[in-house]
Amino acid sequence: MKKLLTICLTVALVFVSCKEDVKKDIITTKNSDFTAMLANYSEGKLKLNPIEATFIGDGRFDAAFPNYLSDDFRKDWHDFYSSYASQLKEFKDADLTESEQMSKGVMEWDCEMALAQSSFKNDLYMPINQMWSVNLVMTQWATGTSAQPFKTVKNHEDWLKRLEHYNVWLETAEKRMKEGVAEGYVLPKSLIKKVIPQFEALTKVNTSAEGITDLSEHLFFSPVMTLPDSFSSEEKERLTEAYSKLILDKLIPSFKSMAYYLKSDYLDAGLESSGISDIPNGKAYYDHAIKFYTTTNMTADEIHELGLKEVARILAEMEKVKEQVGFEGDLKAFFNAVRSNKALMPYTTPEEVIANFNTIHNKMKPQLNELFANKPKAAFIVKQTEKFREASASAEYNPGSADGTRPGVFYVPIIDASAYNVFSDEALFLHEAIPGHHYQISLTIENEDLPEFRKSLWYSAYGEGWALYTESLGKELGLYTDPYQYFGMLGMEMHRAIRLVVDTGIHSKGWSREKAIQYSLDNEAESEASITSEIERYMANPGQALSYKIGQLKIRELRAKAEEQLGDAFDIREFHTQVLETGCIPLALLENKINNWITTTK
Template sequence: MKKGILVALTILLMVSCKESDKKSTPNDLPVTKNEAFDTLLENYYQDGLKINPLNATFQGDNRYNDTLPNFLDDAYEKQLRQYYSEYGTKLKNFEDETLSESQKLTKAILKWECNINLEGLGFTDYTPLDQMWTMNLMIGQMAGGTGAQPFKTVEDYDNWLSRLEDYGKWLASAKERMIRGIAVEDVLPKSLIKKVIPQLASVVEPKLQDNLFYSPIKKIPENFSNEDKTRLTQSYGKMITETIVPAYSELHDFMKSDYMAAGRESSGIQGIPNGDAYYAHQIKVYTTTNMTADEIHKIGLDEVARIASEMEKVKQQVGFEGDLKAFFDHVRNKKELMPFTEPQQVIDNFNAIHAKMKPQVDKLFDKQPKTAFEVRRTEAFREASASAEYNPGSLDGTRPGIFYVPIPNVDKYNVYSDEDLFLHEAIPGHHFQISLTQENQDLPKFRKTLWYSAYGEGWALYTESLGKELGLYDDPYQYFGMLGAEMHRAVRLVVDTGLHSKGWSREKAIQYSLDNEAESEASITSEIERYMANPGQALSYKIGQLKILELRAKAEKELGNAFDIREFHNQVLETGCVPLALLEDKINAWITNTQTQK
């Protein structure tokens, strides 16, 4: 099993859906919901939380906050295989004729889930640490005391201690797994190892009070008794000095020496045994299609050419006389686009973008979430290698959705794509999509927490195209920012498939990106290394966006004056995270029903 579970947690995004529960039979009799099927779904969800308690924590369910399975243990993988196999078998007991329309869709989704996860379990994860996606980074985020793991009660503090004890076992297993990886020549590229080493070193902090894992003690609530404060302070100190720091130190030394010596010179997943089969699986996971790497590479090349022609128009609009590559450098280095001196100014700018677009949102969306929303700076320990990201609020709405913005060097922070970035990560992108799902009481619980990257990231990229309709992109540089972001996703199709199926080097992928987009070399390097760490994930954005755009164009053409953009958005968002083929089926049915009602 590769990184599927942990990656899903790292980018844990949740989505929405609501369908009719009735269907007309040939006798016009309604098919009501099958209660036995709903019981199966509830059991699937509850058993899933027991197997992966981190999912429960991220959803605001605190029942399992004191445990952390060893995802690298063979016994755990056996348990996971049994879980998906048994529920896949149980699904066969329910004929479609006995299910409502909503339940039929849920059955198709659950069948996909069981099959794709069982397929993933056929691949062993020999690289449990990387610079972007892995458990150590997730736990570090929680350790800061402001993430999904709560630190409000004495029990919360004790739960984290218990979870850290389990985490120590995972850290030991990670080293053992990487040693096995060396033996079978399944290791990280050297360039990624170089990025992991300082991340590990940052936790090996000799001064206890400055250690990341000591953060909750600095925020210990005043209402705790003095006895509890003393006990917890001592316990946390002991956990850090006797478990966490030694484990990180051992991993750091190992990766810096033996593991670095064994590191791959190749950049793509082709460089490991069975790499081609694994990449085909990753394409299926992240695009929810059966597309091949060659097909996706061709789409990427075509999209890069199309978007470049649009960029030329903006270049001419602002009166720049050099070629497009020179214009990229102009945008990257234009001092007027780097106006900030304090990180808070970056945050304030995003809040101003939100205020600017608010009056137009109602014209495109009649269903909007109740969950609160915040913009925050990315935590210092992961800021240097992090991308902007959205973390969802809790299912009960008590924790807001958070848009995290890395600001490693505020003097170099370029605003040219901020409007586009806000649309994608926040509103109406991930925050609308995820929060509406979490607030939807008509969904089975497991569907509220599903994440299919082609749908979720496809939706977020689609929303970037709505900027002008939302009163944004009146500045040509901000519109160029949208084109730049779309180009970035098109480039991803080319470089991800290039790296993992065509033998491209890291350096060739970096150069292709520099030649075709306006991101800085440092940013592009970080992105390319991200794709190296998780093959296929970068494909999901553009493949999903293109499908949603295709479905909107089809609906506009076939419905004519009956087309309602708000209802189209309802149809897409109501479905929640589903494989793209199921989304297409739903939109086609909506078009047909709307035509019938005309």
């Protein structure tokens, strides 16, 4: 009997074991299918958007530039995301690992937003603005010092092919803008006036008294001026001729045509108002933009009220700094005093401004280990923003390449070094450079555990929210010992709080450009020129400015929750690892992740 029982138990266990093995095999197969789908999705996205591929250092598509404005491309876009949205439904969460479930959630969101975006006509009929459009990327790359590589003959041949395709895009852009005017899709006049000189600058060439054209100062001729010595004389001559012909025969005529159209019929048709609500379907588009950029379901009214509360809170903190430095007068007078304080404008050359940022970096290096367990391998540099776009540019970070051959770059616009005010430089460096965008983006690119498609995703609420959150780490990193630098941090946080008010004001409450500028002047210490550029930035890209504060508040909320619930078990290095290790994800997925970490740690 005992032997029979043993045999029965053995058979039962073998049966159960076999069932488990079959189940594991099924799950493994499904996981393999899921992994393959993610890989195909990533590859497909790069083919759809080869500009993104170049940005991340994947040179396979450096010669491509799809006509994003063509009907064929828009159909391909819709079909691509529709297909993967359907494929995702075949995979059940129960069959996926925790990491795969996160990838599924991210991909669902990615497809949903892409399909929603394609349902609007804004990008089709308003493809060019003064700050965000792809023509500015191409102009930046033409300098030969950005993401597009110019090290080999093939690099130059790829760029020349890309420029041929780009010229087709330029011609289509003008055609689409004319169609847009007919349907009521057009930029505000104030933005059109900023775009005109950008194109006019690209129409000019030097001609000698003998009638010989000199392209040496034309921006798109820049790669020729730095052809490597390793190229043969024949290669140099061939490439020089190809660049000259393309620029003179195609690009300059397209630039001239666009410049003429912008300053004539398009400017005449430009909106007198400022908000997106004044174009067809504008309210629905703004609702979509809020969801896309904040990754939440908040309404414009909710965000507006939140902004007003944050402005009031930060103003109270600013009052304390004003009292600390012994300033007599109200806060608005203090703003003006900070703006015009010559002691805060100590430099005469751009090189000195750049050197100050490197000094800030060196000052905080010893404390970084206390807050971060993981640091990127990618190199990092600070550069002045190129002159052709400096007048309309904000400080920004451009990521390095995945293979480490191109460093991450913190670009700083320095129009006049003698008028450059340093009062917010510490917070600016934390946000744009370290540990802000450089850490977040580089660690994502370098994370071998993430599927490729997640390495190049950008959700502004997470990415910009993280960067704004890092501004508050200044004291923990040994910065903000100068009250003016701390005031600069408050000023930058105020700047993002104001965005909640003015972006929703402009796009959902009928605010004019001038009203938004005045509200900003009343509540922050930025110069009027800087504020004007910022307000016009919000006009050009509705909703994007909301992402910073919404994301920052969520990360701060999650940190406070973890500190409270974990007590002595809370580890700030581990918290930052948890936030950063998944790359850019919608805020709801980040909140679920941190909540699970808190529960597991407890």
